[in-house]
Amino acid sequence: MQTEKVEEEEDAPEEYVALCDFTASGSEQLSFITGDKLLVHNKSSADWWWAELQGVIGYVPASYLRLDGAEEGDDTSLEDPWQDDEYFGSYGTLRLHLEMLSDRSRTETYRQVIVSNSASLRDKVVMDLGCGTGIISMFCAQLAKPSMVYAVEASSMVEHTRQLVKQNGCEEVVTVLQGRAEELELPEQVDILVSEWMGNCLLFEFMVESVLLARDRWLRDGGVMWPSSAALALVPCQADSYYTEKMAFWERPYGLDFTPLQPLAQQEFFTKPKFSHLIDPEDCLSAPCDVICLNMYTVQVRDLEEMKGEFQFCVEKPGIFHGFTAWFTVQFESLEMGGATVELNTGPNSDPTHWKQTLFMLDRPIQVYTGDSIHGNIVLRRNPVWRRHMTVMLHWNINKKCTVKKNSPPCWINRD
Numbered sequence: 001m002q003t004e005k006v007e008e009e010e011d012a013p014e015e016y017v018a019l020c021d022f023t024a025s026g027s028e029q030l031s032f033i034t035g036d037k038l039l040v041h042n043k044s045s046a047d048w049w050w051a052e053l054q055g056v057i058g059y060v061p062a063s064y065l066r067l068d069g070a071e072e073g074d075d076t077s078l079e080d081p082w083q084d085d086e087y088f089g090s091y092g093t094l095r096l097h098l099e100m101l102s103d104r105s106r107t108e109t110y111r112q113v114i115v116s117n118s119a120s121l122r123d124k125v126v127m128d129l130g131c132g133t134g135i136i137s138m139f140c141a142q143l144a145k146p147s148m149v150y151a152v153e154a155s156s157m158v159e160h161t162r163q164l165v166k167q168n169g170c171e172e173v174v175t176v177l178q179g180r181a182e183e184l185e186l187p188e189q190v191d192i193l194v195s196e197w198m199g200n201c202l203l204f205e206f207m208v209e210s211v212l213l214a215r216d217r218w219l220r221d222g223g224v225m226w227p228s229s230a231a232l233a234l235v236p237c238q239a240d241s242y243y244t245e246k247m248a249f250w251e252r253p254y255g256l257d258f259t260p261l262q263p264l265a266q267q268e269f270f271t272k273p274k275f276s277h278l279i280d281p282e283d284c285l286s287a288p289c290d291v292i293c294l295n296m297y298t299v300q301v302r303d304l305e306e307m308k309g310e311f312q313f314c315v316e317k318p319g320i321f322h323g324f325t326a327w328f329t330v331q332f333e334s335l336e337m338g339g340a341t342v343e344l345n346t347g348p349n350s351d352p353t354h355w356k357q358t359l360f361m362l363d364r365p366i367q368v369y370t371g372d373s374i375h376g377n378i379v380l381r382r383n384p385v386w387r388r389h390m391t392v393m394l395h396w397n398i399n400k401k402c403t404v405k406k407n408s409p410p411c412w413i414n415r416d
């Protein structure tokens, strides 16, 4: 046992400069504007730091700050706000491809789109943007008769894709092109642009930007986008076991009162969305509502900077309102006369997909009753620095009583 008193070494605070404006949500956070100089006292987590500005102290999002004195070019991580090395690096190994290809709901939906439109695909030129292992391109080549499929892939997986295309006898139709879609040169425009670009909460990773840029450059007038539309759905929900695991735990572990740690637990576990959450349909407190809808023909890259949606939920059964759960759907229009739209639904009432759902916990649970109205809005704000990240902001009230705010830190994905 150590009996000596050990002096606690405290690191001197470091001065950071704000790269862009930030508006606090709640008294624990600190607002600042571009150029403000903040003293960072504690790097509490990777996303949120404890900092001071003009004598006021609070949590600030780490990714909005740069060490004072460092030029933009000095900070090597800032050289690539798209984090392409990390992003394409992860798609260069099999782990994510195994996860995606094992997701039968996802992959079979794309196959069904090709099969149910095979007549219309005849002699068409297709682009498969972000082809990965080439699965969608090979569905096109084997199940329809397009004249050409351009399979575009920026990660090093592309070396294997070429081999797979050949191995499966698709090389006459599928041309595999290595590189970022943004730098692509093609000899012609395409009739159909198909892509599996969706991330958690629909937009995380922002691969959709690459799809929209390719659309504007390479899709012929009147060409087809698959998916043709997309929506983000939201529902108020119970999340009792997660709440118990991360918050109620601190009430009396081993007969001791650990409740002073609960504010820390709230900051550490409930400010970030919980990805890969599988919500039991029984835990939905009302019918879901589509809060953001994208028309893939008309949405512009600039629209992605801030997307807003409204919701009004009518509580269908009494329960504990622990948070909101989000997921997405995408729709593929039919090109056949009288053909049906195909939908991929990643929600709790469909077969689970590898995206699962995303849970946003409230700071504290609220008892709700049948007939209560939960009304509010959601804002998805793309991170001005880290282009694959966004902040999700939720504002709501129950039965029109006092509005509650909830901001997630700017985050990307956590696929582990």
Ligand SMILES: C[S@@+](CC[C@H](N)C(=O)[O-])C[C@H]1O[C@@H](n2cnc3c(N)ncnc32)[C@H](O)[C@@H]1O
Pocket: 088, 091, 100, 101, 129, 130, 131, 132, 133, 134, 135, 136, 152, 153, 154, 155, 157, 179, 180, 181, 182, 195, 196, 197, 198, 207, 210
């Ligand atoms: C979600 S995966 C889908 C892979 C494959 N289409 C499938 O369905 O299994 C997205 C793929 O797009 C690639 N990608 C993302 N952005 C890209 C871009 N701008 N240009 C080329 N490829 C891109 C990634 O490397 C990744 O392999």
